[in-house]
Amino acid sequence: MNIRNIALHVISRVLEEGAWLNKILTHFLFKIQDARDRAFLTELLYGTVKQKLRLDWTISKFLEKYSIEELPPYIRNILRLGTYEILFLNIPPYATVNEYVKLAKKVGHRGTAALVNALLRRISSERPEPREPWIKYSHPKWLYERWRKRMEEEECIKLMEYNNSPHVIFIRINTLKVTPSDFEKELKKNDVNFERLYFPETLKITTPPQFLPIGKSFYLVQDLSTQVAVHYLNPEHHSTILDMTAAPGVKTTHIAQLTSDTAWIVAVEKNKGRSRLIKDLGRRMGITNIDIVVGDSSYISFKTRFQFILLDAPCSGLGTLRRKPEIKWRIKENDIHRMSILQKKLLENAARLVKKGGFILYSTCTIEPEENEENIKYFLSKFTDFKLVTGKNIPENFVKNGFLFIEGIKYNCDYFFGAKLQKVR
Structure with missing residues (x-):
């Protein structure tokens, strides 16, 4: 070959x-x-x-x-x-x-x-050696210039170098089917190197997961950043949970896992074809309590009001360029503004779907302020019955200025932003 x-x-x-x-x-x-x-x-x-x-x-x-x-x-x-x-x-x-x-x-x-x-x-x-930093480090000129408006040159270069470095594989052990200790024994038996991280189910692994000598129902490839985010939501057993943009179901199934498959989870996906990915993944992981709804979460309505809502919003994806480098050649600067409009609509509908005392976790895998902090500032000014709260169940180093902020370069993973919002009245 x-x-x-x-x-x-x-x-x-x-x-x-x-x-x-x-x-x-x-x-x-x-x-x-x-x-x-x-x-x-x-x-x-x-x-x-x-x-x-x-x-x-x-x-x-x-x-x-x-x-x-x-x-x-x-x-x-x-x-x-x-x-x-x-x-x-x-x-x-x-x-x-x-x-x-x-x-x-x-x-x-x-x-x-x-x-x-x-x-x-x-x-x-x-x-030949290029002089222009955006050419030397291979990023679109508009993106380099955008980052330079809020970063020093050295920081910007480090970010571009990081985006061009090889990405690391993280996996999530499916604790509904296997204990972490038994899973790790199998890895050691097959000479697979790994590092145990912040949570019992989280491993960094050096052998590509598709070649792990272990059944695929026992683990799932999932970046460290999104594993931290689901823990930050901190879903409770036997609760009602809405995942507003669920496909392919990675975070949905993680929520089910953390609640021991006792919570009622409604997973919404706009695309019917992609909704099948949630069903297939749930079946593979042995999860039974996910109801899949095909619909548009920017205006979908339910009679139920949910205790927990995960809104992992569609975004520019500029925090994932190590794993998805093609994004930087496809996205345009005006896409960021377009995304921020959609994100606000989704947040506004989430506010209507959460019950009093309940929580919304708004998250993105981008580092652009218009998609992150500025959206939360807009939301809190419009919905005065909500407040920003800080999760206590993850390491403090992942929280900055009241937000979940995972600086990828420090943890060898994607960049990630999250804001946990509670409806107080």
């Missing part, structure tokens, strides 16, 4: 057709037996997507007759993959050039192969 051939197929799907890297990569990783090949493919693809702007800038330096956008997509992506290997991987350049010339011949013709050969050889020998 030719790894670079697979890489070309995947990178073309992601950068040309809008596919999600993690989903399509996972499909191929299951078919690759050699661990070194899996690691190489993962690094090559994530690195190429993360460094796309710098790669395109480098390639464009040596294009004389065409712009990079005018190249055939398969040649453009062969050049991106080859340039990434040359600039960022410890592989002899002659070997890289040779492999991608062969690939260019296979998918193109002699002329395109000659172009690939000439460009990669020049890139290998000259290795």
Whole structure:
């Protein structure tokens, strides 16, 4: 199985057709037996997507007759993959050039192969260095300029470097089916390295979970940040709980797990197809107390008023760029404003659905103030029967100025924001 051939197929799907890297990569990783090949493919693809702007800038330096956008997509992506290997991987350049010339011949013709050969050889020998920080660290210029308005240059560069670093895998042990101690024994028995973190069910693991020698009903891949968030909600046994934007069900099933599957959980999802993901995940995890409703949470209504509401709002996702690097090439600055309008609508409806004394946890995986603190300021000015409260059941270092704020760079996870709101009258 030719790894670079697979890489070309995947990178073309992601950068040309809008596919999600993690989903399509996972499909191929299951078919690759050699661990070194899996690691190489993962690094090559994530690195190429993360460094796309710098790669395109480098390639464009040596294009004389065409712009990079005018190249055939398969040649453009062969050049991106080859340039990434040359600039960022410890592989002899002659070997890289040779492999991608062969690939260019296979998918193109002699002329395109000659172009690939000439460009990669020049890139290998000259290795130009960009001066502009947004190019050097491969982030959209508008995003760099936006962050610089509220960050010092050094902090901004550290954030961009962090976004370009390899992400870490966290898992959640399904304590409805296995005890943490028994699960950890199985990991040790199979020489899987892990680190126990803040909660009994939370592990950081170095072996990709799809290859863990343990049944999939016993664990779930879930970033540390969202595990902390569900604990911050602190749902109670036998309570009524609403998850307003539930698919694919990761946090929904975590809530069920923390309440020992005794709470009544209503999971709302706008997309009927995605709602099936909640059902499938609940079945896999052995959960019985989730009712799934297909509807729009910005105006959906229930006769019941809920004790706990999780509103993990649709957002720009700019706190997840290590795991989902394609986001930075797809999102536009005006999307942030558009998201903040939707988030306010969802918050307003949540206020109508929670009972007196109950709690709303509003959360996002972004670092943009318009989607975070500014939304809460707006909400509290409009709904004076609510107050901001601080959860006491998570480590204090995750709470800042009354908000849940997980600074990803400190904990090797996604950035995450949360505000816990209580209806007091």
